[in-house]
Amino acid sequence: MKHFNTIAIVGVGLIGGSVGLAVRQRGLADCVVGIGRRQSSLRIARQAGAVTTTTIDLAKGVAEAELVIVCTPVGRIVEDVRTAAAHAPPGTLITDVGSTKAQIVAALDEGLPRNCRFLGGHPLAGGEKTGPSHARADLFDGRVVVLTPTKNTRAEDFDTLEKFWNSLGAVVVQMPPEEHDQALALTSHLPHAAAAVLVGMVPERLFRFSGAGLLDTTRIAAGDPALWTQIFMQNRANLAKALEGFIHRLTQLQTALLQANESLIQQILEVGKTNRDALGN
Amino acid sequence: MKHFNTIAIVGVGLIGGSVGLAVRQRGLADCVVGIGRRQSSLRIARQAGAVTTTTIDLAKGVAEAELVIVCTPVGRIVEDVRTAAAHAPPGTLITDVGSTKAQIVAALDEGLPRNCRFLGGHPLAGGEKTGPSHARADLFDGRVVVLTPTKNTRAEDFDTLEKFWNSLGAVVVQMPPEEHDQALALTSHLPHAAAAVLVGMVPERLFRFSGAGLLDTTRIAAGDPALWTQIFMQNRANLAKALEGFIHRLTQLQTALLQANESLIQQILEVGKTNRDALGN
DSSP states (O other): OOOEEEEEEEOOSHHHHHHHHHHHHTTOEEEEEEEOSOHHHHHHHHHTTSOSEEESOHHHHTTTOSEEEEOSOHHHHHHHHHHHHHHSOTTOEEEEOOSOOHHHHHHHSSOOGGGOEEEEEEEOOOOSOOSGGGOOTTTTTTOEEEEEOOTTOOHHHHHHHHHHHHHTTOEEEEOOHHHHHHHHIIIIIHHHHHHHHHHHTSOGGGGGGOOHHHHHHHGGGGSOHHHHHHHHHHTHHHHHHHHHHHHHHHHHHHHHHHTTOHHHHHHHHHHHHHHHHHHOO | OOOEEEEEEEOOSHHHHHHHHHHHHTTOEEEEEEEOSOHHHHHHHHHHTSOSEEESOHHHHTTTOSEEEEOSOHHHHHHHHHHHHHHSOTTOEEEEOOSOOHHHHHHHSSOOGGGOEEEEEEEOOOOSOOSGGGOOTTTTTTOEEEEEOOTTOOHHHHHHHHHHHHHTTOEEEEOOHHHHHHHHIIIIIHHHHHHHHHHHTSOGGGGGGOOHHHHHHHGGGGSOHHHHHHHHHHTHHHHHHHHHHHHHHHHHHHHHHHTTOHHHHHHHHHHHHHHHHHHOO
8 A cells, every 4th residue: 555745635525524534544644735715624624633734725735745636626626736736746646536527637638737647536425415524534435436547647647546545445447537427427417406406396385295205315405506516517418418318218207197007107117126226225 | 092992904014014013002002903915914013013913804804993094005095995894893984094195085085885984194104115024113203194184074083083193193284185196296206206217217337336316316216116106196197297397397407508507507406405405304
């Protein structure tokens, strides 16, 4: 397991804070610098033991970093990586944890200053709760982390990040950025869209008739709308296509209902149950 | 609190078994007869203490009942209530726990044999786990139970059932059957439909890219397809209408994505968050 002198974490929310806690629990780095825009979040992260030092100055924070992990909202990642590359030691490896990859990787795959390299990443962890106070050292335990190398990626950089995430308990899967975004449109962004639209159409007078089904189905809609707007915008073509398929299938069910087509209704529900049982808890 | 000599529970699954456990824990009846079609379920219910005696003979099971609670799948409730009325003591009050009400109440509101009366009910409790082994005495604690009286309902019968459910910890809400079905189409049947269709369109090769969002959003799709087909069939006009509204709003979001209309995307997500936060956990 590689040991780092200094790891810089840009953005100490749920994911950044959890990376810090996991790194420190496992003793993977001597120094973990937490970089953020709000002193309040930095204080929580420091008090939780997720970072050893903090700063609101990105340039200063990355000055001695061997590895920079950018955990800011997807709309800010490109800019934060560029700034980090301009101030980190020459040749520093920079990665991210953004929920979209194609736009970010396309912008950062070449031409970073000072010989710095960017390799995109996305740990499939987290939920509707955000912020450093929900960070956990075991957040990545058994979870998938997607890394999105390109033809420009050095094998040694992929190797470094794969070992890093493995040492945090995660399983690394390699995918092209575009393929990642297509997959996540179905498994993450469409469920979020469905949840938000669904709960958005329930009038307040009916709230008391909600059971476990509605609550589970719409839980992720409590996530931060600003963060998710950025994710939707960055992956809008794939999400629009996923929505098209969803609408098509919902229309089939609607027609089956109007025609009292009991066997088709049951078939749709059977396919759902088969898949859901296979997904596990 | 009214004490019953004998309560008969027809169908000892999650709901019927939980009613039995709650009744016995509170000592509301001397005898709780569990009536079912499978000896295996009846045995589990008896061993759990949900019922005092069991039978697979509905006619015999209700012969001494003061109150009959029909907890069978919605497609069987009408027939089971009629059979119970034909064999229960004259004037027995019969209720149900079905997830749909309009068709059931219309069929049973008048003309039951032996002066028996039916008053429809629906406890908003339960989830994707079914069967007597998941039954809990506190399942109805703080939950809403809808009762659907009609112009033929006697005030004393409503009063009896309201007190009964209150003594099991539930809050009783009174609604016309049609209004119940319209409300539940939005708060229960549409979420189920969305969950089943959503998870049904995720190909197996993408299962490993599922996070907490997809899992939560589709959890209820693990429910019994046969049971839910009956619910959808009985409430198909209202559910088709709810689907129409859902499809309309999803199409708006799809258009917003294709047009890169960031403010409309954020607005849709904000409405979802506001409602979801108001719903609670």
